[in-house]
């Protein structure tokens with residue numbers, strides 16, 4: 119059996135601002151060097167934008183993510199510069215600080231709480247079984263295309279209350295938004311094509327126009343008194359008397375379609391990849407007495423680290439690790455680097471399905487913007503693991519995998535597998 123390892127890049131000096139930085143696997147050697155030698159590292163941007171500070175140690179990421187009066191989300195969360203006009207036009211509640219963020223988060227948070235998403239367990243299992251039926255019938259398939267790419271949006275469509283038949287279209291548009299650096303998913307590749315015309319749209323992507331049209335029909339239905347899944351929640355008045363405008367709703371809809379689409383997918387593709395290349399892991403979850411499903415899901419999300427970073431902006435000057443950060447400087451929290459920090463995890467480059475404690479950072483833990491879809495993603499991954507353990511006898515990778523072109527989202531985008539049913 120040929121093995122196709124995760125193969126992180128061994129180059130210790132990767133340009134982290136480049137969309138090509140992750141093409142051949144994550145730049146873990148660069149992060150290891152930074153954690154060791156320069157934990158608050160100044161990194162230039164390869165385009166004309168201003169450089170940024172890179173934070174790579176687990177303890178620093180956690181500490182700085184909590185200091186929200188010092189590090190704001192309200193000046194953009196990606197490393198690229200944005201003008202005030204672009205920021206205003208494109209912002210969602212993810213690009214706001216307290217108290218505005220707190221108020222909206224309280225509205226939508228309830229719909230995605232652990233208790234609320236638990237009600238979807240049966241629906242998730244039904245989708246997973248249907249997708250696995252198809253994969254097991256084919257025996258040989260691209261597991262990302264057939265399974266990992268489908269589940270998150272099929273479930274999110276049901277939660278949002280939009281027709282199942284629209285899920286495939288939403289996947290396509292969500293990919294065009296968030297995978298805007300990968301020519302497999304968009305013709306408007308952010309660092310190759312002039313996207314100035316689209317600068318006021320989420321992700322500078324024309325796909326947002328189509329999603330805005332779709333959101334407009336949802337707004338019209340809600341205005342006519344219809345209840346549509348969880349979406350009505352966000353249009354309620356917050357306690358502070360603020361109501362999401364139609365512009366903000368359209369951006370929020372795009373955010374859900376983007377954020378709920380690919381991150382769970384790449385956790386799943388890392389899971390399939392791990393099980394196919396390490397039969398001991400599959401054997402471990404197939405053991406009749408294996409019960410640590412939640413720990414296993416957490417560990418695989420740590421391992422996958424689908425969102426490599428999020429950016430903040432300094433609200434005033436401060437010192438960190440003997441470096442002076444000026445007001446307005448961009449500070450990038452590399453959650454992925456924190457997930458491989460040897461001072462926070464024993465043997466961080468090994469998958470330990472029963473790792474406990476596991477203070478992983480993939481969801482932006484510690485900060486107020488901690489992932490809204492965290493409980494949903496964990497549940498989906500747990501159910502996929504359980505169904506794979508029940509229904510699959512063996513899994514083998516049959517050809518090399520490929521990675522998404524992006525320095526923001528990290529993941530395996532194609533994974534040829536042979537899957538043998540139980």
Ligand code: HEM
Pocket residue numbers: 191195211212213223230270274373374377378379381382385419423424425428453479480481482485486487488489490491492494495
């Ligand atoms: C394994 C899967 C996922 C990962 C690794 C992930 C990662 C993250 C991270 C790191 C953040 C924090 C951003 C920051 O600190 O600025 C975040 C926020 C967010 N995520 Fe996720 N996410 C996942 C799944 C989902 C899903 C399924 C949804 C949709 C239901 C979702 C919706 C959101 C939203 C709306 C926010 C913004 C929350 C806020 O600003 O308060 N995510 N996610």
